[in-house]
Structures are given as C-alpha cells and as structure tokens.
Amino acid sequence: MKPMISAPNSRRRCASKKHVCARRCKSTPFPSGQPGAGTALQAPWRRAAPNLENTMRFMLLRRSDPAHEAGQPWSAGERAALAAYTGQMAEAGILRDCQHFLPSAGGVRLAIADGRATQAAGPFPDSQELIAGFAVIDVASRDEALAWAARWPAGAAGAAEVEVRLSGCPGGCANVHADSEPDVPGHAVPGQRFAILLRSSKELENETPVARARLDALDQHNAAEARAGVLLGADGLRSSAFGARVRLASGKLTVVDGPFTEIKEMIAGYWLIRAPTLQDAIAWATRNPYPVGPPVEVEIRQLAEIGAADAVTPAGQRLSAHQSDAGVGAPPPR
Numbered sequence: 512m513k514p515m516i517s518a519p520n521s522r523r524r525c526a527s528k529k530h531v532c533a534r535r536c537k538s539t540p541f542p543s544g545q546p547g548a549g550t551a552l553q554a555p556w557r558r559a560a561p562n563l564e565n566t567m568r569f570m571l572l573r574r575s576d577p578a579h580e581a582g583q584p585w586s587a588g589e590r591a592a593l594a595a596y597t598g599q600m601a602e603a604g605i606l607r608d609c610q611h612f613l614p615s616a617g618g619v620r621l622a623i624a625d626g627r628a629t630q631a632a633g634p635f636p637d638s639q640e641l642i643a644g645f646a647v648i649d650v651a652s653r654d655e656a657l658a659w660a661a662r663w664p665a666g667a668a669g670a671a672e673v674e675v676r677l678s679g680c681p682g683g684c685a686n687v688h689a690d691s692e693p694d695v696p697g698h699a700v701p702g703q704r705f706a707i708l709l710r711s712s713k714e715l716e717n718e719t720p721v722a723r724a725r726l727d728a729l730d731q732h733n734a735a736e737a738r739a740g741v742l743l744g745a746d747g748l749r750s751s752a753f754g755a756r757v758r759l760a761s762g763k764l765t766v767v768d769g770p771f772t773e774i775k776e777m778i779a780g781y782w783l784i785r786a787p788t789l790q791d792a793i794a795w796a797t798r799n800p801y802p803v804g805p806p807v808e809v810e811i812r813q814l815a816e817i818g819a820a821d822a823v824t825p826a827g828q829r830l831s832a833h834q835s836d837a838g839v840g841a842p843p844p845r
Contacts (some may be wrong), residue, residue: 548825566649568607568678569656569747571663572778575641578667580614580634592664600648600659601740605654608744610783611644611815612706618813619789621796624806628797635810639778642708643810647678647746653753660757661764669761676754680780681718682802685730685738687745702787704743706797710808711779716770718750721802732800733782740785741795747780747802754816775808789813 585593585712600606612618615633622629633643650656653675660673709715729789736742753767758765782799786792792811 517592520757526747557826566605567653568649568746569653570676570678570746571646571648571656571660572674572676573643573663574672574674574716575612575615575638575643575647576645576666576668576670577638579643580616580638580641582616583667584615586667589664589667596664597646600646605650606646607649608647609645610706612642612783612812613815615641615812617789618811619793620808621793622808622812623797623801623804624807626797629748630793634708640773642778644815651676653755654823657755657757657766661759661766663757665759671757671759673757674754675757676751676778677749678746678810680726680802681749682723682726684747684802685733686725687733687742702791704783704785704816705789705792706812706814707782707784707792707799708810708812709780709801710810711774711801712807713774716750716774716780716805725800725802728788729800729802736784742782742784744783745781748778751777772832791819812817 520534596610597606600609615635615638618633618635620631620633620635622631648659650659660675663671663673665671715785733742733745751771754769754771756769756771758767758779780802782796784792784795786795789811794811796811
C-alpha cells in the first residue's frame, strides 16, 4: 500500500452517504466507420460510494477551445449542465478533485535545467492542445472512466475532447491529499492556486524505471511542502498506452485508444500549489525535484476560484455544494 502525505484544508466526503438510482442511462453507440465502431459505451449507474480498494484512479483532462482561451463567460445553460455533471459524480461517490484553469494568457512554460528556467509566457498557440481543466475520479474500470468522460458537457460549439489517463507513479510515489492543517496553527499561505503540469518525455512515456532514492527525495519534498501549506495535491500519470481520448463533434462520439505520438504535448504528472504570485509559482517549480531530467519542461496555469457571482445562482450553489461534499474547490472546465 502506498504511503499517504497530508496537505492542508480539505473536507472529506462521508462514506456513509448513499445515493442510488434504479434507472440505467442509455448507451451511446459509436458511429460506423469511426474508431470503436460496432461497440457501445455504457453510461455508469448512480451508485453508492465505491470501495476504494477495488477502484482505479483516472484523470479526465478536458481539452481547451477558442471560447475558453478567449475567457468567454459560461452561459446559464452551460453552468447548469456542468453543475449537473459534477453533481452526478459527487453523488456516485467517485469525484476526488475537479479544477478549472484560467486562459493560458496568464500562464507560463518553463524549460528547467541546472536550477535555471527559461520562460515562455502565454498565451500559447494551438488552443485545442491545451488543457482547460480536469476531474479526478475513482472508478471500477477504464470503461467506466470512458463512460464518464463521454458525458462531459460540450462547449458552445457543440464539441468536446476529454483525455482519460490512468493516475499513479510507476515507481510507487506517495499519494498527496489535502486533509490536515499546516504545521503552524493559524498559518495560511496567501495568494492564488496554480497547477504545475509536467510535460511528458520519451522516458516517462516508456515508464523507464526511476531510482528509488530519487523517488524518496520527491516524496520527502512533497511531504514538507504539504506540511507548510503550499502543496495542495499531486500525482503522476501513467503512460498514454493505458489511456484514451473521447471526442464529441457534430453529434458523433468517438474513442481513440492510446498510446499517442505527440509526447511533448501530453502531461505526465502535476502539482497543485498555493503561491502569492505567478513569480513565486515559477520559483517553486524551478526548485521542485522532478522524477526525471534535467532538463524538464513544465507548464504553469492559474486555477479558477468560485466567485460571489457564481455562489448566488442556483447552478452555482448546487455545484459549490457538491464540490464541498467531495473536497474540491473550483468549477469544472467548460
């Protein structure tokens, strides 16, 4: 069993709550002539919280689109659809985290080597290759994860792409959870929340073994940062060979199985931190002891927060309640 690292300020969902629905959702067939044709993607049941010993953790990465990159506000219908979607995850007892990224104009990419970072400020090109946000779920199988990904509400253009990746560190890194108080009572790290996204490499994609001493050093660093109230969560992602991409376009749903060829466009792991400014996040990412490299490449993106305007709408209140129940704190990507 993997050790657990505690980070501050989360709320645990009560495992005794049971939400069961006797109605099975309709299956979504793949169009003929497309990848996965001839099979059906079965939508999941609403059910009681799963036994975590019998589940697999997946990260659903929602690809961005021009509307998100332009900072276009959600419509009332989009907000309601997203609140319903994440609410169903929370009621099924599978939702572990859900975060929405601000547009890449406020982000930065770092090429780190020898303790120094070369910076490239956003916005970044090819918006459809960027990540708008993610959800982390614990489910019984890859097929169940794909079914949830297929239900992610489409954007304003009626299209959506979600990459489904198996979570975990091949070498057995410690888990990081936000479920305790910082070392210093009454101390809270000020500032915004940022995601440090580790770009993949040939070594990471091939799951080349990493020295145990290096992984132990990473675990120790994560533990110290969690105790300090800086590190809010972290995890690795397995090779894309275990993953898939679910695409909805023109009313057609397709699934493309991994592995994927564009290695440098993929994410191999992430850290969620709280920092006073973007420059502080850059400094944190520069000194972070990564499991590979040098060199390494990371992308830093600021996470959205639930604002007062969101809280007063029925959809916003429902989404906030589900996220508080599941221990998450930001709206899902559009």
